[in-house]
Amino acid sequence: MLPDDRPRCWWSTGTAAADPLMVEYHDREWGIPVDDDAELFERLALESFQAGLSWTTILRKREAFRSAFRGFRPEVVAAFGGDDVERLMNDASIVRNRAKIEATIGNAVAFRETGAAFGSFDGYLASMIPRPPRRLPPTAAGRDVPATTPDSDALSADLRARGFRFVGSTIVYAFMQSVGLVDDHLPGCWRYAGETVAAG
DSSP, X not given: OOSSOOOOOHHHHOSSSOXXXXXXXXXXXXXXXXXXXXXXXXXXXXXXXXXXXXXXXXXXXXXXXXXXXXGGOHHHHTTOOHHHHHHHHTOTTSOOOHHHXXXXXXXXXXXXXXXXXXXXXXXXXXXXXXXXXXXXXXXXXXXXXOSOOHHHHHHHHHHHHTTOOSOOHHHHHHHHHHTTSEEOOOTTSGGGGTOOSOOO
């Protein structure tokens, strides 16, 4: 059941019963600019884990991921070793994919190095993606939301050059949508008007 009758982007409510986690994510997080590096690292890691899975699956496991990855603090995850990999592989509450787990640990190292070079990872993103976020035109429909853009292609390539893995352009564009580097709320959605927090 939806918390209210405001119109939303189609993906957040689904075709049958709406998932409260998806609605909450849509209303309170998706497309809202993030500048906190730990939050940026978590979102990037979760988007990487989502590859090949549904976002609902990731949201349902999000708290378990946070616990398993020690709050996604980049400096902590960067220090994970072989014992941590095995601990994570034995944790049934998360997605147990060795390649993604090892990539997340390696990405934490690259994330810290990139952040150090630019003052913060948010500073790095600001150097790569124009601000303010691009918005869809008022005539846009769901089919107009891209899966990749030239900006996501460029960011993906640069991240790979810096040692990141599981950062293809599609994953990177989903990350950009998540953290408000673009605003892909549809014109019929209540969030399109620029509101950022659901009432109530």
